[in-house]
Amino acid sequence: MINLAGRTALIAGASSGLGAGFARVLARAGGRVVLGARRIERVEALERELADAGAEALAVSLDVTEEASVIAAYDRAEARFGIVDTVVANAGIAAGGRSTAVPASDIRRVIDTNLVGAYLVAREGARRLIASGSRDREDGRIILIGSVTAGQVHTGDAAYAASKAGIAHLGRQFAREWIRQGINVNTIQPGWIHTEINDAWYRSDASRGAIAGLPRRRMQEADSLDAMLVYLASDCSKAVTGAVFTIDDGQSL
Numbered sequence: 485m486i487n488l489a490g491r492t493a494l495i496a497g498a499s500s501g502l503g504a505g506f507a508r509v510l511a512r513a514g515g516r517v518v519l520g521a522r523r524i525e526r527v528e529a530l531e532r533e534l535a536d537a538g539a540e541a542l543a544v545s546l547d548v549t550e551e552a553s554v555i556a557a558y559d560r561a562e563a564r565f566g567i568v569d570t571v572v573a574n575a576g577i578a579a580g581g582r583s584t585a586v587p588a589s590d591i592r593r594v595i596d597t598n599l600v601g602a603y604l605v606a607r608e609g610a611r612r613l614i615a616s617g618s619r620d621r622e623d624g625r626i627i628l629i630g631s632v633t634a635g636q637v638h639t640g641d642a643a644y645a646a647s648k649a650g651i652a653h654l655g656r657q658f659a660r661e662w663i664r665q666g667i668n669v670n671t672i673q674p675g676w677i678h679t680e681i682n683d684a685w686y687r688s689d690a691s692r693g694a695i696a697g698l699p700r701r702r703m704q705e706a707d708s709l710d711a712m713l714v715y716l717a718s719d720c721s722k723a724v725t726g727a728v729f730t731i732d733d734g735q736s737l
Protein backbone atom coordinates (compact mmCIF):
# COMPACT_ATOMS: atom_id res chain seq x y z
CA MET A 485 0.00 0.00 0.00
CA ILE A 486 1.35 3.43 -0.94
CA ASN A 487 1.88 5.72 2.04
CA LEU A 488 1.34 9.46 1.60
CA ALA A 489 2.56 10.40 5.10
CA GLY A 490 4.25 13.80 5.03
CA ARG A 491 2.45 14.92 1.87
CA THR A 492 -0.22 17.63 1.69
CA ALA A 493 -2.91 17.64 -0.99
CA LEU A 494 -5.28 20.45 -1.89
CA ILE A 495 -8.45 19.15 -3.49
CA ALA A 496 -10.48 21.73 -5.40
CA GLY A 497 -14.15 20.75 -5.39
CA ALA A 498 -14.09 18.55 -2.29
CA SER A 499 -17.65 19.26 -1.15
CA SER A 500 -19.32 16.39 -3.02
CA GLY A 501 -18.92 13.53 -5.46
CA LEU A 502 -15.50 12.56 -6.73
CA GLY A 503 -13.63 15.32 -4.88
CA ALA A 504 -14.99 14.27 -1.48
CA GLY A 505 -14.05 10.69 -2.36
CA PHE A 506 -10.55 11.77 -3.41
CA ALA A 507 -10.09 13.55 -0.08
CA ARG A 508 -11.15 10.42 1.82
CA VAL A 509 -8.80 8.13 -0.10
CA LEU A 510 -5.79 10.48 0.14
CA ALA A 511 -6.42 10.84 3.88
CA ARG A 512 -6.75 7.06 4.25
CA ALA A 513 -3.37 6.72 2.52
CA GLY A 514 -1.86 8.95 5.25
CA GLY A 515 -1.80 12.33 3.51
CA ARG A 516 -2.89 15.68 4.92
CA VAL A 517 -5.81 17.09 2.95
CA VAL A 518 -7.04 20.61 2.27
CA LEU A 519 -10.69 20.58 1.24
CA GLY A 520 -11.71 23.46 -1.02
CA ALA A 521 -15.17 24.39 -2.30
CA ARG A 522 -17.74 27.21 -2.31
CA ARG A 523 -20.12 25.29 -0.02
CA ILE A 524 -17.99 25.77 3.08
CA GLU A 525 -20.41 23.95 5.41
CA ARG A 526 -19.99 20.80 3.31
CA VAL A 527 -16.20 20.83 3.44
CA GLU A 528 -16.29 21.67 7.13
CA ALA A 529 -18.44 18.58 7.71
CA LEU A 530 -15.92 16.50 5.73
CA GLU A 531 -13.07 18.00 7.75
CA ARG A 532 -14.82 16.82 10.95
CA GLU A 533 -15.44 13.36 9.47
CA LEU A 534 -11.79 12.95 8.48
CA ALA A 535 -10.48 14.37 11.77
CA ASP A 536 -12.70 11.89 13.66
CA ALA A 537 -11.04 9.14 11.62
CA GLY A 538 -7.61 10.39 12.73
CA ALA A 539 -6.64 12.32 9.58
CA GLU A 540 -5.27 15.85 9.30
CA ALA A 541 -7.77 17.87 7.27
CA LEU A 542 -8.55 21.54 6.73
CA ALA A 543 -11.66 23.01 5.08
CA VAL A 544 -11.14 26.20 3.08
CA SER A 545 -13.50 28.42 1.15
CA LEU A 546 -12.58 28.25 -2.54
CA ASP A 547 -14.07 29.58 -5.74
CA VAL A 548 -11.77 28.45 -8.55
CA THR A 549 -13.04 31.18 -10.87
CA GLU A 550 -11.69 33.90 -8.53
CA GLU A 551 -7.91 34.26 -8.44
CA ALA A 552 -8.01 35.98 -5.04
CA SER A 553 -9.99 33.05 -3.62
CA VAL A 554 -7.46 30.55 -5.01
CA ILE A 555 -4.56 32.50 -3.47
CA ALA A 556 -6.38 32.79 -0.12
CA ALA A 557 -7.06 29.03 -0.06
CA TYR A 558 -3.36 28.25 -0.59
CA ASP A 559 -2.42 30.83 2.06
CA ARG A 560 -4.63 29.07 4.61
CA ALA A 561 -3.34 25.66 3.59
CA GLU A 562 0.30 26.76 3.93
CA ALA A 563 -0.30 28.45 7.27
CA ARG A 564 -1.60 25.14 8.65
CA PHE A 565 0.43 22.46 6.88
CA GLY A 566 3.29 24.15 5.01
CA ILE A 567 3.77 23.69 1.28
CA VAL A 568 1.02 21.97 -0.70
CA ASP A 569 2.87 19.37 -2.78
CA THR A 570 -0.17 17.70 -4.35
CA VAL A 571 -2.91 19.52 -6.21
CA VAL A 572 -6.12 17.86 -7.40
CA ALA A 573 -7.87 20.24 -9.81
CA ASN A 574 -11.26 18.57 -9.68
CA ALA A 575 -13.82 21.42 -9.49
CA GLY A 576 -16.28 21.23 -12.32
CA ILE A 577 -19.78 22.01 -13.47
CA ALA A 578 -21.90 20.99 -16.43
CA ALA A 579 -24.48 23.03 -18.31
CA GLY A 580 -25.84 21.26 -21.33
CA GLY A 581 -28.20 22.10 -24.11
CA ARG A 582 -28.24 22.16 -27.87
CA SER A 583 -25.41 24.35 -29.09
CA THR A 584 -27.80 26.57 -31.02
CA ALA A 585 -29.78 27.32 -27.85
CA VAL A 586 -27.36 27.31 -24.92
CA PRO A 587 -27.00 30.80 -23.38
CA ALA A 588 -23.63 32.53 -23.69
CA SER A 589 -23.57 32.85 -19.89
CA ASP A 590 -23.68 29.03 -19.54
CA ILE A 591 -20.87 28.56 -22.06
CA ARG A 592 -18.72 31.06 -20.15
CA ARG A 593 -19.56 29.56 -16.73
CA VAL A 594 -18.53 26.07 -17.84
CA ILE A 595 -15.27 27.16 -19.48
CA ASP A 596 -14.49 29.53 -16.62
CA THR A 597 -14.97 26.89 -13.94
CA ASN A 598 -13.67 23.77 -15.65
CA LEU A 599 -10.79 25.15 -17.70
CA VAL A 600 -9.78 28.56 -16.34
CA GLY A 601 -10.45 27.34 -12.79
CA ALA A 602 -8.17 24.31 -13.23
CA TYR A 603 -5.54 26.59 -14.76
CA LEU A 604 -5.62 28.98 -11.78
CA VAL A 605 -5.55 26.19 -9.19
CA ALA A 606 -2.67 24.35 -10.90
CA ARG A 607 -0.73 27.56 -11.56
CA GLU A 608 -0.91 28.81 -7.98
CA GLY A 609 0.17 25.40 -6.70
CA ALA A 610 3.09 25.34 -9.16
CA ARG A 611 4.21 28.88 -8.32
CA ARG A 612 4.43 28.04 -4.64
CA LEU A 613 6.10 24.68 -5.24
CA ILE A 614 8.76 26.27 -7.45
CA ALA A 615 9.38 29.06 -4.91
CA SER A 616 9.76 26.45 -2.16
CA GLY A 617 12.42 24.44 -4.04
CA SER A 618 10.48 21.62 -5.69
CA ARG A 619 13.19 21.56 -8.36
CA ASP A 620 15.51 19.79 -5.90
CA ARG A 621 12.87 17.76 -4.08
CA GLU A 622 11.00 16.61 -7.24
CA ASP A 623 7.90 16.18 -5.11
CA GLY A 624 5.31 18.29 -6.97
CA ARG A 625 2.25 16.41 -8.15
CA ILE A 626 -0.58 18.07 -10.03
CA ILE A 627 -3.54 15.95 -11.06
CA LEU A 628 -6.18 17.40 -13.37
CA ILE A 629 -9.61 15.82 -13.60
CA GLY A 630 -10.74 15.77 -17.22
CA SER A 631 -13.44 13.53 -18.66
CA VAL A 632 -13.94 10.75 -21.15
CA THR A 633 -16.11 13.36 -22.87
CA ALA A 634 -12.90 15.06 -24.04
CA GLY A 635 -12.67 12.47 -26.79
CA GLN A 636 -16.36 11.82 -27.40
CA VAL A 637 -19.20 13.62 -29.09
CA HIS A 638 -22.60 13.88 -27.38
CA THR A 639 -25.27 16.29 -28.53
CA GLY A 640 -25.75 18.97 -25.90
CA ASP A 641 -22.26 18.67 -24.40
CA ALA A 642 -20.20 21.07 -26.54
CA ALA A 643 -18.95 23.54 -23.94
CA TYR A 644 -18.36 20.86 -21.29
CA ALA A 645 -16.55 18.55 -23.73
CA ALA A 646 -14.43 21.42 -25.05
CA SER A 647 -13.47 22.39 -21.49
CA LYS A 648 -12.39 18.81 -20.77
CA ALA A 649 -10.47 18.46 -24.05
CA GLY A 650 -8.73 21.67 -22.99
CA ILE A 651 -7.85 20.09 -19.64
CA ALA A 652 -6.01 17.20 -21.30
CA HIS A 653 -3.89 19.59 -23.33
CA LEU A 654 -3.36 21.95 -20.41
CA GLY A 655 -1.93 18.97 -18.51
CA ARG A 656 0.61 18.24 -21.24
CA GLN A 657 1.55 21.94 -21.53
CA PHE A 658 2.11 22.31 -17.80
CA ALA A 659 3.98 19.00 -17.63
CA ARG A 660 6.51 20.23 -20.20
CA GLU A 661 6.83 23.68 -18.63
CA TRP A 662 7.40 22.40 -15.12
CA ILE A 663 9.30 19.16 -15.73
CA ARG A 664 12.61 20.75 -14.65
CA GLN A 665 10.93 22.30 -11.62
CA GLY A 666 10.23 18.94 -9.99
CA ILE A 667 6.52 19.00 -10.74
CA ASN A 668 4.67 16.19 -12.48
CA VAL A 669 1.33 16.96 -14.12
CA ASN A 670 -1.10 14.26 -15.17
CA THR A 671 -4.76 14.05 -16.13
CA ILE A 672 -7.38 11.46 -15.19
CA GLN A 673 -10.36 11.18 -17.52
CA PRO A 674 -13.24 9.37 -15.79
CA GLY A 675 -16.26 7.89 -17.49
CA TRP A 676 -19.79 8.55 -16.27
CA ILE A 677 -20.19 8.22 -12.50
CA HIS A 678 -23.40 9.07 -10.66
CA THR A 679 -22.77 12.24 -8.62
CA GLU A 680 -24.49 15.61 -8.14
CA ILE A 681 -23.21 16.87 -11.49
CA ASN A 682 -25.45 14.45 -13.39
CA ASP A 683 -28.08 13.59 -10.79
CA ALA A 684 -30.99 15.30 -12.59
CA TRP A 685 -30.09 13.51 -15.83
CA TYR A 686 -29.58 10.22 -13.95
CA ARG A 687 -33.12 10.43 -12.56
CA SER A 688 -34.62 11.35 -15.92
CA ASP A 689 -36.03 8.92 -18.49
CA ALA A 690 -33.31 9.99 -20.93
CA SER A 691 -30.59 8.35 -18.85
CA ARG A 692 -32.01 4.82 -19.12
CA GLY A 693 -31.27 4.36 -22.81
CA ALA A 694 -27.89 6.05 -22.53
CA ILE A 695 -26.80 3.84 -19.62
CA ALA A 696 -28.13 0.70 -21.31
CA GLY A 697 -26.03 1.66 -24.35
CA LEU A 698 -22.77 1.75 -22.37
CA PRO A 699 -20.43 -1.23 -22.99
CA ARG A 700 -21.03 -2.53 -19.45
CA ARG A 701 -24.64 -1.28 -19.38
CA ARG A 702 -23.95 0.60 -16.12
CA MET A 703 -22.34 3.75 -14.77
CA GLN A 704 -18.79 3.52 -13.46
CA GLU A 705 -18.15 2.99 -9.73
CA ALA A 706 -16.91 6.15 -7.97
CA ASP A 707 -14.01 4.36 -6.25
CA SER A 708 -12.61 3.08 -9.56
CA LEU A 709 -10.28 6.11 -9.75
CA ASP A 710 -8.85 5.81 -6.24
CA ALA A 711 -5.78 3.67 -6.89
CA MET A 712 -4.67 5.84 -9.83
CA LEU A 713 -5.14 8.99 -7.79
CA VAL A 714 -3.04 7.70 -4.89
CA TYR A 715 -0.36 6.47 -7.30
CA LEU A 716 -0.16 9.83 -9.09
CA ALA A 717 0.02 11.62 -5.73
CA SER A 718 2.92 9.46 -4.55
CA ASP A 719 6.67 9.11 -5.08
CA CYS A 720 5.99 5.96 -7.12
CA SER A 721 4.86 8.09 -10.08
CA LYS A 722 8.15 10.03 -10.26
CA ALA A 723 8.66 9.07 -13.94
CA VAL A 724 5.06 9.75 -14.96
CA THR A 725 4.26 13.19 -16.29
CA GLY A 726 2.24 14.63 -19.15
CA ALA A 727 0.10 11.49 -19.25
CA VAL A 728 -3.65 11.26 -19.74
CA PHE A 729 -5.23 8.26 -18.05
CA THR A 730 -8.70 7.39 -19.29
CA ILE A 731 -10.38 5.30 -16.61
CA ASP A 732 -13.88 4.88 -17.96
CA ASP A 733 -14.95 1.26 -17.44
CA GLY A 734 -14.67 0.78 -21.19
CA GLN A 735 -17.06 3.60 -22.03
CA SER A 736 -14.94 4.89 -24.93
CA LEU A 737 -14.60 1.46 -26.57
Ligand code: NDP
Nearest residue numbers: 497499501502521522523547548575576631676677679681
Ligand atom coordinates in the same frame (compact mmCIF):
# COMPACT_ATOMS: atom_id res chain seq x y z
P1 NDP B 1 -20.11 17.12 -8.22
O1 NDP B 1 -21.13 18.08 -8.75
O2 NDP B 1 -20.52 16.16 -7.17
O3 NDP B 1 -18.85 17.92 -7.68
C1 NDP B 1 -18.37 19.09 -8.28
C2 NDP B 1 -17.44 19.77 -7.30
O4 NDP B 1 -16.91 20.94 -7.94
C3 NDP B 1 -18.16 20.23 -6.04
O5 NDP B 1 -17.36 19.97 -4.92
C4 NDP B 1 -18.31 21.72 -6.25
O6 NDP B 1 -18.26 22.41 -5.00
C5 NDP B 1 -17.06 22.02 -7.04
N1 NDP B 1 -17.12 23.30 -7.74
C6 NDP B 1 -17.95 23.66 -8.75
N2 NDP B 1 -17.73 24.94 -9.10
C7 NDP B 1 -16.75 25.40 -8.27
C8 NDP B 1 -16.10 26.64 -8.12
N3 NDP B 1 -16.38 27.72 -8.88
N4 NDP B 1 -15.12 26.75 -7.18
C9 NDP B 1 -14.81 25.69 -6.41
N5 NDP B 1 -15.39 24.49 -6.50
C10 NDP B 1 -16.36 24.35 -7.42
O7 NDP B 1 -19.59 16.37 -9.51
P2 NDP B 1 -18.40 15.30 -9.69
O8 NDP B 1 -17.84 14.89 -8.41
O9 NDP B 1 -18.89 14.27 -10.61
O10 NDP B 1 -17.35 16.18 -10.50
C11 NDP B 1 -15.99 16.28 -10.12
C12 NDP B 1 -15.16 16.44 -11.38
O11 NDP B 1 -15.21 15.23 -12.13
C13 NDP B 1 -15.66 17.55 -12.33
O12 NDP B 1 -14.55 18.24 -12.88
C14 NDP B 1 -16.37 16.76 -13.41
O13 NDP B 1 -16.41 17.45 -14.64
C15 NDP B 1 -15.49 15.52 -13.48
N6 NDP B 1 -16.11 14.37 -14.10
C16 NDP B 1 -17.25 13.81 -13.59
C17 NDP B 1 -17.83 12.73 -14.21
C18 NDP B 1 -19.08 12.10 -13.72
O14 NDP B 1 -19.70 11.31 -14.47
N7 NDP B 1 -19.52 12.38 -12.48
C19 NDP B 1 -17.23 12.14 -15.42
C20 NDP B 1 -16.04 12.78 -15.86
C21 NDP B 1 -15.51 13.85 -15.21
P3 NDP B 1 -19.12 23.72 -4.62
O15 NDP B 1 -20.37 23.68 -5.45
O16 NDP B 1 -19.37 23.53 -3.16
O17 NDP B 1 -18.22 24.86 -4.91
